Amino acid sequence: MKVRILVSLKPGVLDPQGRAVHHALEGLGFKGVEDVRVGRVIELEVAEGTGDESLREMCEKLLANMVIENYRIEKLETA
């Protein structure tokens, strides 16, 4: 089973990388970009039947830093 973990900064946490990307987009002439937040995507290949609880534990113990980040778990179609 393929699982995609999306790790993003919590709202209110300043994102210097996002700000730099925002400036770069403006520098390229793109208008109307109001905000940019940079996150991280982690794809896992896990055994069928791996439970949500176990996936959440992986996120909270290692994949995300719960002080500054949120995570979202997406289960992808098995190929």
Next chain:
Amino acid sequence: MAFRAAVVTFPGSNCDRDLAVALEKVSGTAAIRVWHGDAELPEQLDFIGLPGGFSYGDYLRCGAMAARSPIVRAVVEAANKGVPVLGVCNGFQVLTESGLLPGALMRNAQLKFVCRTVPLVVENSQSLFTSGYEQGATIMLPVAHHDGNYFADEATLDRLEGEGRVAFRYGDQVNGSQRAIAGVLNAAGNVLGMMPHPERAIEPELGGTDGRALFESAVKALVAA
């Protein structure tokens, strides 16, 4: 009584030798070098040092992998029993990732690696690491980091300030840290994490001596105990 200090080396540590040398110069006893894969620390330690560097290549997040290594589990156990633990730079990142210290160290606000000697204000001169400094004194220590921007939520910051757990504050803007925090203590006062490098300022030949008092404080605290 000999001062039994251990310095942990992770793959990618690069200040471990400096930290061991500083401890030996000040205490007169060679520090025990411990490898990241060791599951146990030497017994009867008086001090544990987590050095600067780029443990595990800074993969995932700075300090994240090191914080889950076998040796750091042993460090957490020792810290909870009261053994003094100093984490410098990457060592500070390991301490926040392991949960021994609150908050997190994020990418510098200006996105640049900062490598220079900066003024620091001693905010708490009562701790076992800082008793050799005068309260409110300004000292000069080198910093060298890309991810030293201290973040914690407002309630945590207020609690740290209220409990005197901000050990050092930057005297000028260095990396965007909340309330210019450069070093924090745990609630019991036996764990200190700081981004500046005291071990790089222990002899005039290194460009400064303001870091020496930190190690002297720790040695003195042990001898007094």
